[in-house]
Amino acid sequence: MTEDDIATVVREHCVQILKVDPARVTGDALLREDLEADSLDLAELHVALEERWGSLPRETLADVRTVDDVIAKARVLLSGSV
16 A cells, blocks of 8 residues: 555545545644544544554554644554554
8 A cells, every 4th residue: 555545545534534624634734623623533533544454552543633643653554563
């Protein structure tokens, strides 16, 4: 899976879970402030990524702030470094 594929999957999940316009889901968009994600939304995102790519440690998304942070975590997961 290419880096563009990873970014596309993460952005699609953000759009679906957060119910926001895809144009708002940019790399530097703040999940909580710009996209109005709450802790339940982030938990749902965590589950969606697990369903797509396999088990993640519970704390994987604990420190993410932006969409790019989530993409970076997904890259680490797919590289086998989690």
